[in-house]
Amino acid sequence: MTDVLVVGAGPAGLAAAAAARRRGAMVRVIDSAERTGGQYWRHLPESRPSGRESVLHHQWGAYQSLRQALESDSGCTIDTETQVWAIERRADGSLRVNLAYGDVDGTRVTETVVPDRLVLATGAHDRALPVPGWTLPGVFTAGAAQAMAKGERIAVGDRVVVAGSGPFLFPVTASLGQAGARVVGVFEASRPSRMARHWLARPWELMGASHKVSELAGYVAHHLRGRVPYRTGFGVVEIHGTDRVEAVTVARLDADWAPVPGTERRIACDAVCLGHGFTPRLELAVAAGCELTDERFVRVDGEQRTSVDGVFAAGEITAIGGVDLALAEGEIAGWVAAGGRSADASVRAARRARDRFARFAERIATAHPIGASWSTWLQDDTIVCRCEEVDAGTLARVAESTASVGLRSLKLTTRAGLGLCQGRICGRSVEQLLSGSSGCAAFADGATTDRRPIAAPLRIGDLARAPQSTETSPHHIP
Amino acid sequence: MSARAVDPRRDPIQPGPTDPVTITFEGREYVGVRGQSVAGVLLANNVLDWRTTSTRHEPRGLFCGIGVCFDCVVTVDGQRDVRACQRTARDGAQVERQHDELPRRVEEAGS
């Protein structure tokens, strides 16, 4: 029987696990979070039962049935609070997956498994562009507001400004409203003309993605009902406060996101949520040796195979496409990983869904690209790398004085990207500021900020105690 | 009041009964709901920052909320570098602000 190891218990990972089971494989699902569901179905813990948690979610029923099926299935093991901290490529082409389980960031136990097949479904995290003042307490990513609302029932503020780009700003605003916060404004940087061109250009595609559209329509209705001011072509260009957020300056942005002088307006608020799209969590795929696309997602074929034999990828690490695309890709990945074919009738519906939602995703992406001139709202002392507190002026000065065209060198001479988050938050922005490009080959040394051989910090003692080459099949339950 | 817990009486999800959890931070006790993260308990009490940066000595707290940015690290029961947004609050947990000064230069050849 094939052993399939699935990393990530979000929509893509759960769908992969279910499909792999259906095809007869033994499955183990790993997630570093305490609960399954990923970002989309982030929910309250068992210790907080409620009557109608479903009102916070879309497709809550789909999650419940996936989860129940997998949890009650003896051929599937789900390990939460389990971190994949490294993947090794061995000479024979197999992969060694190193796990650590126990309290998050605590003293943990490690284990090494060598699966027959690996499905990577590690998702994405929000991208937030640096803005003067964005390190103040009270500034969050849009996803943080969402996570706090859905997973903890906390409103991150009372008067909240939401800013950035993309349809994700809608569910965040909705969740904030449901948590009792007042959203004083939603500022979408893309311009209405661009959005209209791409969202509405080919209505038949929207028909195909109808229920995604109705989700969006629901959000829009919610905005109108709640009279949340929604402005397109605007952005937060500065955040004010001493020890916490007190206000923002918003301004009209031109087509490339350069603030238009004279259009600034100050808005009092106590929280700011920034979301400028998403960054895929690529470190495991990179460690496994998977090729990336020019847009820097994991490259997959029609069967969700990566360039590495036996390794599959699904969900937001292959493209930002929302939950339906993640579910469809996951199902195909799991099915094929377990020995099936994407042409099989059993996954026909998933295949259709994938094609449909992929086109939808593409259109959303073209409607909301990051504007090339965003850096014009930075000031000399605006922090870009939050961990190491490297500001925009330092980046520019070091790049100029060393004349360096190598990312490795620039990281080590500025310290940008070397801190605790290992460039997860600032990486793409730093690359753009230093090279003017965000491609894979922007630097002469071929380096990018995606390589993180250690996917999450590990206590030295836990590493020292790691079993010496005791490899087990993924189904060994310690 | 800015950051806060949703009022259970007005919460559309109709929450059931919960258990309290108490943690200590900078000499004060904070009560949250069992199952919340350390960050959740602090935010529920309108505490927005629990780390001080090394270079500019600025306050930081929650940023990404999903374990990616590491801005939220605290010391929990003596163990450093714990992401407050990912660690479930245990009753009685002692949470300390993390503030790591940059090392001073050691220049002392020949002492």
Place this chain on the structure above:
Amino acid sequence: MRVVVIGAGITGAACARVLARAGYDVTVVERGAVAGGTSAMCEGNLLVSDKTPGPELDLAVDAAVRWPLVARELQDELGPGFPSIEFEPKGGLVVSTTAEGADPLRGFAASQRDVGIDAREIGADDALELEPHLNPEITAAVYYPQDAQVQPVAAVEALLASARRAGARVMTSTEVVGALRDATGRIAGVRTSRGDLHADLVVNAAGPWAGAVAGTLGVELPVLPRRGMVLVTTRMPHRVFRKVYDADYVGATQSGDADLQTSTVVESTAAGTVLIGSSRQRVGFDDRLDVEVIREIAMKSLRLFPFLEDMQVLRTYGGFRPYMPDHLPVIGEDPRLPNLYHVTGHEGAGIGLSVSSAELLLAQVMDTESPLDPAPFAIDRPTLAPHLQEVAS
């Protein structure tokens, strides 16, 4: 006189700087970016402590004198706006953690004292005063005030910036693919991926790839890569003050054994992280992560600093030390191809030895008095002869 320097690591940068300042027309040719090779994948230890009396130690002593001067010159020349090279003459503390290790360490230190190294045998109490968080169970300790540290990448950038100010040109993304020769068969420049570069002298400073570069230029050079891995911790309160080594380091640097060896070197960086090195392995240019290697490094580090147990590993990185079969660098002209100079094979000491290697090169090129006897580093030295033949055959 035009000089082409191949490779923009620490060796190429140091050579370019002295040559440009001496008035040569220097072009550095680098296939990737500056400091994109081994010099970005190492630690910046400038050590005398780990070297056995002999020519390499002589070179290290010369470097120990030169680095403080170079550091000052670079700072004065480039100003405060340039990234600091973080030169810290912090001293090294070598300790043994086993009963059997104590005598060899003391003996080794005595042999170094005989040739003038400041190697102070100190008691456990004094060691703990220098390093309060050290494992108190140590069996012997020697303090080396001459040991120091730099941030290697910043050092490469600074040396090259200084070279550029003296007129050197740096061509990145340009690979050397062959030699140009004159009618007499001497080297007269290089062929690159971006066209030919004529030169009177060519310096091969391509680190672990210097053998391959020599090959494309038409001569054999037995430079081999030796893999090394380092762990980086998260930032922590300052608890490691000097460079602290386990004495088994002494044995490992000299060995040619292919099997995994690790010996512990622990040091703080200016950013507050701690570097824990390092391993030695002959695995060719295989750069795949091997958890067993980093596990062993982690395990052994606890023998020196038990408190590390609860600290977090943030990252791991590794590079390929360029080594010669007889474990001495090659610095000098290649008699088989006149006007070609090699400066390479510094193994685990290339950062430290760079500034002195460059001076040795300069003295040969200019035919002036050398700071040290160059003969032990000559390519036609007896200890290398069998290996040269081996490669040639």
